[in-house]
Amino acid sequence: MINIDFKDRRPIYQQLMDSVEDLAAKGLLKANAQLPSVRQLAVDLSINPNTIQRAYAELEKRGVLYTVPGKGSFLSDNRKQLLEDKENKLLQALRDIFAQALELGLSLDDLLARAKNSFKEVTHD
Amino acid sequence: MINIDFKDRRPIYQQLMDSVEDLAAKGLLKANAQLPSVRQLAVDLSINPNTIQRAYAELEKRGVLYTVPGKGSFLSDNRKQLLEDKENKLLQALRDIFAQALELGLSLDDLLARAKNSFKEVTHD
């Protein structure tokens, strides 16, 4: 369910956070479900517990999960908010791309059409 | 022409490289035009000369510029190649966004339409 890519430039704790957020946003983890314990996940992923701890702590500050000391970590009930946030990020990323295309003098519609085509090819597998 | 943002997360040498590439891709710097000397740019931007040196060295390795010992650094004549590269990067970025939208169950057309709309509003200034 959670994969770490050691070749990825992003730090491990960041990859972890993204994984958990994705799982939550996609609904693969239900609200109030208990997450693997820091130590267990550390063993499973062959990662130092401190690194897991850091990811969980940041996710708690962001409201993605809540933690009950001595009991464990549990997913928050905010999938809707998560989805909204991710949607806004995608929108902002698109706008940034649009701006760059504009500056380079590229046709936006042409670019989008080509992106769609090559995307379909890839996902036809 | 070249601005450095110290609060930007990207390293300074990276920002420098991006700036030069952008200027070249947009045609604001012509082929074979002489670039500011390492020392001059270091003074202008209040940056360590080593940092400028690194950026120039990387850009030379990428073929964006060439250096004539004792004379200075000059822009290569490869605007076409640069534009193509940037276009491919944008396409790849779009495909990544498409994939994420798909995973989140968002409507791609809807997302694109909204991005276009909010983009137009912003750029109507």
Added chain:
Amino acid sequence: MINIDFKDRRPIYQQLMDSVEDLAAKGLLKANAQLPSVRQLAVDLSINPNTIQRAYAELEKRGVLYTVPGKGSFLSDNRKQLLEDKENKLLQALRDIFAQALELGLSLDDLLARAKNSFKEVTHD
């Protein structure tokens, strides 16, 4: 009467102690009234009996309640003392706030007036 908030940062045994002390100070629990048994409360609140045990033990150490082996736990007759303690805590908290306001250069009277106003608004329900 007693509520536990698992998302509260305070440990559960602490929340329990605070609840009992509050009920006693407010007079909602009379002197010598019998408290729920450890087992009963553990079931009611879905909490580990050890946690209840710890809270009761601490409360007994503080003189808030007394335990008759084989019969149960009963509230001590010290509401006056409890009230005084809580009052002193509030006074100390106020003094701390005053000190902080002073350090930040805020007007104490102004701050108090605004706190009163916004407090009244909230409690006018």
Added chain:
Amino acid sequence: MINIDFKDRRPIYQQLMDSVEDLAAKGLLKANAQLPSVRQLAVDLSINPNTIQRAYAELEKRGVLYTVPGKGSFLSDNRKQLLEDKENKLLQALRDIFAQALELGLSLDDLLARAKNSFKEVTHD
């Protein structure tokens, strides 16, 4: 300027954050001033660099400081915002106290008057 109390219950990194925020809010540290380096402060306070690093990282996320990798950490220019935040925290703390006093049946004006009096005595030194 920065003191750590090992008897304090608050974790060290938390004390550190509070200290820096206080210095910034009180204006004892000017905007864009460079903070001691992680390693230097670690030596000065006899604390592990990781702990300093953690405090600085959190302060950066809160916008209290910004960091230029390879150069150092610098105070952000947001004293006004900091002061406002601290003021709101004090207001909220006051409202909480008011609510508790109300529940205990204490006279708010009486409580405030006594707090003021005892506060003056202490600060008359």
Added chain:
DNA sequence: GTGGTCTAGACCACG
């Protein structure tokens, strides 16, 4: 020199 990440291992509080 600077900050950022990670590991290993320890100790504490909580349930």
Added chain:
DNA sequence: GTGGTCTAGACCACT
């Protein structure tokens, strides 16, 4: 068992 904090020491990227 759980999470939270801290130390020691290492390595990396950046200036």
